Amino acid sequence: MKATLFRQHGGPEVLEYTDFPTPEPKAGEILVHLRASALNRMDVLVRNGWTGLKLEHPHINGADGAGEVVALGSPLPEGEGLRRRADGSSLAHRVEAVRVGDRVVINANLGCGKCEFCQNGRDNLCRDWHLLGETIRGTYAEYICVPARQLYKLPSEFDFHAAAAAALVYQTAWHSMVKRGGVKAGEIIAIVGAGGGVNSASIQVAKYLGAQVIVIGSNQRKLEQAESLGADILIDRSKEEDWSKAVFIATEKRGVDVVVDNVGTTFPMSLRALKKGGRLLTVGNSGAPRFEIDNRYIFAKHLSILGSSMSTLADFAEVMDLVVAGKLKPIIDKTFPLKDAAAAQERLWRGENFGKITLDIP
Numbered sequence: 001m002k003a004t005l006f007r008q009h010g011g012p013e014v015l016e017y018t019d020f021p022t023p024e025p026k027a028g029e030i031l032v033h034l035r036a037s038a039l040n041r042m043d044v045l046v047r048n049g050w051t052g053l054k055l056e057h058p059h060i061n062g063a064d065g066a067g068e069v070v071a072l073g074s075p076l077p078e079g080e081g082l083r084r085r086a087d088g089s090s091l092a093h094r095v096e097a098v099r100v101g102d103r104v105v106i107n108a109n110l111g112c113g114k115c116e117f118c119q120n121g122r123d124n125l126c127r128d129w130h131l132l133g134e135t136i137r138g139t140y141a142e143y144i145c146v147p148a149r150q151l152y153k154l155p156s157e158f159d160f161h162a163a164a165a166a167a168l169v170y171q172t173a174w175h176s177m178v179k180r181g182g183v184k185a186g187e188i189i190a191i192v193g194a195g196g197g198v199n200s201a202s203i204q205v206a207k208y209l210g211a212q213v214i215v216i217g218s219n220q221r222k223l224e225q226a227e228s229l230g231a232d233i234l235i236d237r238s239k240e241e242d243w244s245k246a247v248f249i250a251t252e253k254r255g256v257d258v259v260v261d262n263v264g265t266t267f268p269m270s271l272r273a274l275k276k277g278g279r280l281l282t283v284g285n286s287g288a289p290r291f292e293i294d295n296r297y298i299f300a301k302h303l304s305i306l307g308s309s310m311s312t313l314a315d316f317a318e319v320m321d322l323v324v325a326g327k328l329k330p331i332i333d334k335t336f337p338l339k340d341a342a343a344a345q346e347r348l349w350r351g352e353n354f355g356k357i358t359l360d361i362p
């Protein structure tokens with residue numbers, strides 16, 4: 001098969017479009033012919049490498065992918081490969097439930113399927129957790145094998161690029177805002193940053209839930225794009241350096257119920273912008289991982305800081321149902337051919353995109 005891979009860490013020049021052996025499905029796995037992949041910032045971080053990251057080279061980037069089922073592995077023994085909902089009910093999704101020719105989107109959040117968390121529907125807490133494209137080979141390739149439970153079946157007319165663009169960011173936003181944050185209709189949500197995939201998904205999820213949305217963006221162009229997704233109040237942080245004050249004024253000195261902060265270094269201002277009893281939700285740190293916060297805000301204002309990563313298999317199915325129903329609409333910034341993944345990653349890293357960058361796979 002063709003794949004864009006790298007043999008050593010480094011800049012975009014280490015990416016190589018070349019031949020790589022097509023994987024074969026093991027028991028419980030499905031071979032998917034990928035037709036679209038979508039980029040995430042993580043792809044660039046993995047390509048650059050970090051201390052302690054141990055990969056089997058050559059490595060293939062990419063968490064998001066959608067395509068057609070082309071082969072099935074043998075079924076797992078009875079009782080294995082089940083996925084469970086948080087209420088304890090089981091939702092079988094085994095090889096037997098998949099057919100050659102099915103159109104599918106992949107959930108990159110790989111639980112082991114066996115540990116106590118996976119068995120209790122909390123698979124993003126798995127003891128042996130992997131993320132496609134991070135710790136194991138991903139979706140910048142013509143073919144990939146994944147366990148059957150990682151697949152969501154798409155309706156015949158649904159676009160592969162839209163599905164790939166949706167998978168990681170919507171499940172992340174959904175789990176954080178709905179399951180961790182308990183965002184409700186009528187609440188006011190501030191979202192720090194406007195350009196990233198999770199942030200634009202968060203705007204749409206908040207609006208779907210009936211919340212009011214304030215977006216703090218770095219420039220007018222990104223804020224206009226956030227407005228097109230439904231943001232109600234826009235704050236330009238290039239003009240309002242202390243944007244927590246602007247949030248306070250916009251909410252008539254009330255503060256907001258929830259801040260979605262995936263920047264990290266902006267925590268001090270996010271904590272200031274929250275009302276008493278407010279929640280700060282975080283799934284990442286595009287700014288930096290280390291910063292100082294004033295503990296007095298947390299106890300004096302009864303604040304909660306709630307972190308999460310990705311979602312559960314049940315959350316993924318829930319949010320993809322909304323995506324295919326057209327209630328959440330993935331935004332695609334630009335599509336590159338698979339062989340031009342380096343140029344695609346450069347665009348992402350420069351922050352020029354609004355919405356997802358996807359790769360077209362032949």
Ligand SMILES: [Zn+2]
Nearest residue numbers: 112115118126
């Ligand atoms: Zn597990």
